[in-house]
Amino acid sequence: MREMTADPYLGKYITCVSARSTDKEILKKAQDGGIATALMVYALEEGIIDGTIVAGEGDRPWEPRPIVAMSREDILKARGTKYSISPQIAWLKEATRSFGLDKVGVTGVCCQMQAVRKAQLYPINMRDVPGKVALTVGLFCMENFPYKSLQTIVEDHAAQSLGSVKKMEITKGKFWVHTERGNVSTVPLKATHKYEQPGCHVCLDYVSSLADISTGSVGSPDGWSTVFIRTKKGNEVWSKAVAAGMFETKPIEDVKPGLELLTKLAKEKIDKNRKTLEERRNFGVNKALRDPYA
Ligand SMILES: Cc1cc2nc3c(=O)[nH]c(=O)nc-3n(C[C@H](O)[C@H](O)[C@H](O)COP(=O)(O)OP(=O)(O)OC[C@H]3O[C@@H](n4cnc5c(N)ncnc54)[C@H](O)[C@@H]3O)c2cc1C
């Protein structure tokens, strides 16, 4: 096995590649290379997991709702990024109870990967969970938005109705809104900052460093994903899936913009949020706000 790389901004990983799923149906509605969906479908079909928590469809358009998916069909329903909070971990214990799962998959953003690892090491009212987490796939995440914020950004700033939106994307300094009828509206990211979830401002992880496998769009061309294979479990699943023809891959060194841009953005996030944490220490007169990392 390759030596482990330990990067101060990108975390520990065994390999990093640019990849996309070879499943055309998955790609049709995937946000990027369909890695999150294809990995969980493969893991389900191979018996590596018997169900997985994904961000399914909620009651309102583009409002995610966590679900325990136990079929390919339900996993596919969670394709696409919903830029709003989906409390994935709320189902972690229940997956091992009424759903009766023995090998639980979890997808989610960086903070949700942290929650899973913490529950595995410090299970507080989380009986059975530590031994039943079978595969975690983490997404890169710069920030997230409460649903009301997303509504304001899309309906007021981008002047689109949420019900007509086909895809949303944050890239190249803008929030992009693509409608079903082919219209594209953009909002400068500067205008969206005040809508961010405040809790994201103390987050020190950009690339889901604690996942078995993590994936995101930055670093790879459109339609492709940047993928970090991090743990022994992640490496086993990834190697088997590639050997079975599930993914097209390219060494990340051969891809533009590659790890250079990813490292730059990860550094920007971590440095900025470290500063926020520092400021919390001197928030009141002779009084600090709590530091969860202390
Ligand atoms: C809030 C947020 C911020 C992001 N910021 C960045 C970023 O700054 N840079 C970057 O490169 N990538 C970012 N991503 C990741 C990127 O948008 C894609 O989700 C990722 O590349 C996976 O694409 P895919 O084609 O493999 O996923 P698909 O195959 O389309 O599957 C989508 C997956 O995303 C999960 N998901 C969707 N919405 C949510 C949600 N709200 N919370 C938790 N899980 C969700 C689903 O469960 C599913 O597993 C962000 C994602 C989210 C949710």
Ligand code: SF4
């Ligand atoms: S920025 Fe951090 S805390 Fe906020 S949603 Fe993303 S991973 Fe979670």
